[in-house]
Amino acid sequence: MAVKPAVLGDVPEVAERGNWRRTVLDFCRARPLGAIGAVVVAINILVGLGANVIAPYDPLTTDYGAMLARPSAAHWLGTDAFGRDVLSRIIYGSRTAMLVGFACAFLGATLGAVIGVTSAYFGGRADLLIQRVMDIFLAFPLIILALAVVSILGTGIGNLIVAITIPMIPRAALVARSSALAIREMPYVDAARAAGFSHRRIILRHMLPNVMAPYLIMLTAYLGQAILLEASLSFLGLGVAEPTPAWGLMLRGAAVQFAESAPWMAIFPGFAISLAVFAFNLFGDSLRDALDPRLRTQ
Amino acid sequence: MKRLGVLIAGLVAMALAGPAGAQDTPRFGGELIFAVPSEMPSYDAHRESTFGIVHPMAPHYSTLLRVDPMDRSGSKVVGDLAESWTVARDGRTYTFRLRRGVKFHDGAEFTSRDAKATYDKIAFPPLGVASERKGAYVNVEAIEAPDPYTLVFRLKWPQGSFLSSLASPWNWIYKADILAKDMRWYETHVMGTGPFVFVEHVKGSHWVGKRNPNYWDKGKPYLGGYRALFIKDSAAQVAAIRGERAHIQFRGFSPAERDSLVAALGPKITVQESPWDCVLLVTMNHEKKPFDDKRVRRALTLALDRYQGSQALSKIAIVKEVAGVQVPGTPFATPPAELEKLAGYWRDLIKSRAEARRLLKEAGVPEGFVFTFKNRGVPMPYEPLGVWLIDQWRQVGLNVTQEVAESAKWFADLRGGDFEVAMDAQCGYMVEPDLDLYKFQSGPTSADPRGISDANYTRYKDSVLDELYVKQGRAIDLEERKKYVREFEKRLLDEEVHTMYTLQWHRIIPHNSRVKGWTVTPSHYLNNQLDTVWLAE
Numbered sequence: 022m023a024v025k026p027a028v029l030g031d032v033p034e035v036a037e038r039g040n041w042r043r044t045v046l047d048f049c050r051a052r053p054l055g056a057i058g059a060v061v062v063a064i065n066i067l068v069g070l071g072a073n074v075i076a077p078y079d080p081l082t083t084d085y086g087a088m089l090a091r092p093s094a095a096h097w098l099g100t101d102a103f104g105r106d107v108l109s110r111i112i113y114g115s116r117t118a119m120l121v122g123f124a125c126a127f128l129g130a131t132l133g134a135v136i137g138v139t140s141a142y143f144g145g146r147a148d149l150l151i152q153r154v155m156d157i158f159l160a161f162p163l164i165i166l167a168l169a170v171v172s173i174l175g176t177g178i179g180n181l182i183v184a185i186t187i188p189m190i191p192r193a194a195l196v197a198r199s200s201a202l203a204i205r206e207m208p209y210v211d212a213a214r215a216a217g218f219s220h221r222r223i224i225l226r227h228m229l230p231n232v233m234a235p236y237l238i239m240l241t242a243y244l245g246q247a248i249l250l251e252a253s254l255s256f257l258g259l260g261v262a263e264p265t266p267a268w269g270l271m272l273r274g275a276a277v278q279f280a281e282s283a284p285w286m287a288i289f290p291g292f293a294i295s296l297a298v299f300a301f302n303l304f305g306d307s308l309r310d311a312l313d314p315r316l317r318t319q
Numbered sequence: 320m321k322r323l324g325v326l327i328a329g330l331v332a333m334a335l336a337g338p339a340g341a342q343d344t345p346r347f348g349g350e351l352i353f354a355v356p357s358e359m360p361s362y363d364a365h366r367e368s369t370f371g372i373v374h375p376m377a378p379h380y381s382t383l384l385r386v387d388p389m390d391r392s393g394s395k396v397v398g399d400l401a402e403s404w405t406v407a408r409d410g411r412t413y414t415f416r417l418r419r420g421v422k423f424h425d426g427a428e429f430t431s432r433d434a435k436a437t438y439d440k441i442a443f444p445p446l447g448v449a450s451e452r453k454g455a456y457v458n459v460e461a462i463e464a465p466d467p468y469t470l471v472f473r474l475k476w477p478q479g480s481f482l483s484s485l486a487s488p489w490n491w492i493y494k495a496d497i498l499a500k501d502m503r504w505y506e507t508h509v510m511g512t513g514p515f516v517f518v519e520h521v522k523g524s525h526w527v528g529k530r531n532p533n534y535w536d537k538g539k540p541y542l543g544g545y546r547a548l549f550i551k552d553s554a555a556q557v558a559a560i561r562g563e564r565a566h567i568q569f570r571g572f573s574p575a576e577r578d579s580l581v582a583a584l585g586p587k588i589t590v591q592e593s594p595w596d597c598v599l600l601v602t603m604n605h606e607k608k609p610f611d612d613k614r615v616r617r618a619l620t621l622a623l624d625r626y627q628g629s630q631a632l633s634k635i636a637i638v639k640e641v642a643g644v645q646v647p648g649t650p651f652a653t654p655p656a657e658l659e660k661l662a663g664y665w666r667d668l669i670k671s672r673a674e675a676r677r678l679l680k681e682a683g684v685p686e687g688f689v690f691t692f693k694n695r696g697v698p699m700p701y702e703p704l705g706v707w708l709i710d711q712w713r714q715v716g717l718n719v720t721q722e723v724a725e726s727a728k729w730f731a732d733l734r735g736g737d738f739e740v741a742m743d744a745q746c747g748y749m750v751e752p753d754l755d756l757y758k759f760q761s762g763p764t765s766a767d768p769r770g771i772s773d774a775n776y777t778r779y780k781d782s783v784l785d786e787l788y789v790k791q792g793r794a795i796d797l798e799e800r801k802k803y804v805r806e807f808e809k810r811l812l813d814e815e816v817h818t819m820y821t822l823q824w825h826r827i828i829p830h831n832s833r834v835k836g837w838t839v840t841p842s843h844y845l846n847n848q849l850d851t852v853w854l855a856e
Contacts, residue, residue: 083710103703175722177722264710278573
């Protein structure tokens with residue numbers, strides 16, 4: 022009978038299969054705010070996925086007979102300057118927010134983790150060079166760098182994702198590197214080197230899985246940031262373009278013009294942004310506390 | 320209810336007030352403060368084309384002719400530095416008698432030498448000196464100054480609109496001695512004969528002028544001075560007027576901004592409105608498929624419900640009238656009954672959209688066909704018009720995505736032909752077919768980059784249209800000219816559908832009721848010399 026040799030550096034599973042329910046319940050009991058955040062996040066995701074079933078109206082359909090209509094039984098959250106249903110646009114807007122949020126957070130955290138771990142693994146001049154490049158990017162506030170990138174690439178969802186992802190990479194790289202520096206000195210990494218494994222294999226199979234805790238924390242933290250950045254850039258006219266439903270976009274133009282006479286145009290999308298970002302932050306903070314209590318003070 | 324009451328009171332007050340009442344006696348002194356939403360790239364109006372130079376700087380200058388500042392139609396030409404003029408029988412020689420005793424702000428006397436040097440610079444600029452509107456003077460053969468107070472223009476052919484082109488608010492009279500030394504001096508300096516003398520310019524902040532005590536029109540100007548505040552943000556402009564930190568903004572506000580000012584200030588606000596000689600056009604790139612097919616272009620215009628659009632959009636944007644190639648109510652405008660025969664102007668929307676679908680099908684354009692509409696990143700009125708257009712095209716089964724570009728990129732893409740369908744704009748200083756239609760003559764194409772009109776971004780050549788443009792320009796008889804303008808319009812908007820007119824802009828100027836002697840016109844380039852303006856107690 023062939024015995025599969027143990028792979029050096031395999032990470033023991035934290036929770037056994039089948040115990041996930043207990044883990045979730047423990048998380049909810051220990052961190053109720055985080056659990057509320059998680060529920061809101063889940064609702065946001067479900068609303069985004071099922072927008073075409075949930076939304077009462079087509080978010081693009083105009084009704085010039087119902088321009089700037091107050092919230093009513095027909096339009097729960099009122100209509101905008103083109104007579105479009107605000108609730109439907111918020112529901113579809115969550116799809117845009119989740120798409121941009123998840124894409125940016127996943128790409129930013131993943132690429133950042135790979136760069137950070139690689140930098141820590143090689144050390145020396147390579148580490149010095151990579152970190153100085155990261156420092157250059159870190160010198161710019163997140164929104165300024167995103168603004169610069171979007172002004173070079175142009176508007177649109179694809180460019181927006183790139184613009185928001187780029188400033189996130191160095192931040193993720195910094196966190197991943199600090200965790201990976203400790204892992205680099207672990208005996209199993211030395212053993213992998215001694216066994217003649219390639220750099221790629223050591224980084225991807227033995228080091229990266231061990232920065233999973235800070236990676237997940239970054240992922241959830243960046244989700245909220247990405248949604249906020251998307252809304253900010255769209256509000257400035259640099260994100261997605263009309264008539265695509267997007268929360269930030271709903272806050273500009275006519276929403277400003279009619280802020281006094283039709284405040285629902287700005288209040289409800291603003292509330293949706295605040296709620297989503299708040300939920301992601303609550304969930305992210307609680308996840309951080311649960312996965313890596315050492316990071317609390319950072 | 321209280322707000323409604325204030326609004327009604329304000330509207331009644333503005334209806335009663337109207338423009339500056341001629342019955343009022345002008346009051347001397349005071350400083351007019353106005354907001355300017357843009358700032359000048361240089362100080363030389365001959366090379367610029369933004370209101371950002373005209374609003375703060377026009378009070379320093381005079382022109383040969385100008386549009387009567389009290390004429391709401393913005394079409395009555397009167398003398399400024401020209402006292403009188405005669406036109407030779409053959410219509411090719413214009414002789415102007417110039418005013419005596421006109422002084423530049425440095426004390427030097429104005430003569431025909433200055434006027435000739437100015438127009439030589441505009442019509443025949445030397446290499447390296449930009450003249451934005453030299454194309455409007457291709458008909459000028461020679462400019463002569465036989466004596467200090469006579470100026471003569473000799474034309475290659477008779478041109479009915481020549482006087483209008485000399486009333487251009489951009490053609491500020493410069494000093495010949497200065498131009499002789501440095502043709503580009505005026506790009507960075509100010510020296511005119513206008514009613515106000517330059518005091519200071521603080522970039523990004525303000526521009527200040529004070530009364531010229533030696534102005535040729537004795538007793539004017541009435542104001543002691545003026546201060547132009549550069550405020551880009553529309554909400555900040557409204558706040559400045561609401562807080563009475565500015566009296567007026569000469570470009571225009573949206574209906575919502577007007578209503579908010581009227582509700583806040585009631586009788587302290589006077590509102591003047593006018594059709595605006597500005598329109599947003601939809602330009603379809605004739606070098607990109609399927610827009611090279613006129614059936615597709617026709618379908619795009621047939622999809623628009625301009626009449627409903629006018630009603631709805633006029634509530635939220637600075638657009639209003641449904642129009643052809645001329646501002647409604649002006650001499651060459653097509654009457655509504657005739658306009659309704661053009662594609663996209665039919666009253667029967669069901670028939671219009673059915674025809675649009677039929678044409679798309681016939682041209683092989685599938686249901687749900689996707690194309691990109693390139694729009695300019697300027698909120699008003701580009702943004703609402705863009706949303707409206709996309710919605711209208713959706714009604715005939717087209718799936719349009721919008722790409723918004725900031726102004727410099729948008730201009731570059733339009734000029735370079737890097738678009739499928741795009742928003743374009745046309746603004747004039749006077750409603751006059753020569754000035755409004757030159758844009759649509761054959762433009763540059765990939766095969767022939769030299770176009771008659773470099774302002775035509777649609778990438779077509781149309782010799783029939785070019786010929787009609789020349790014919791209407793040469794026609795001296797009013798009815799004959801009208802006929803050619805109609806033919807031009809029919810070919811441009813209906814037969815070939817080279818371009819699409821959306822809705823005419825509507826100019827709304829809510830200003831402090833203390834401002835008197837200023838009348839709204841269809842152009843935001845006109846009426847900025849401020850010599851007739853005064854501030855009531």
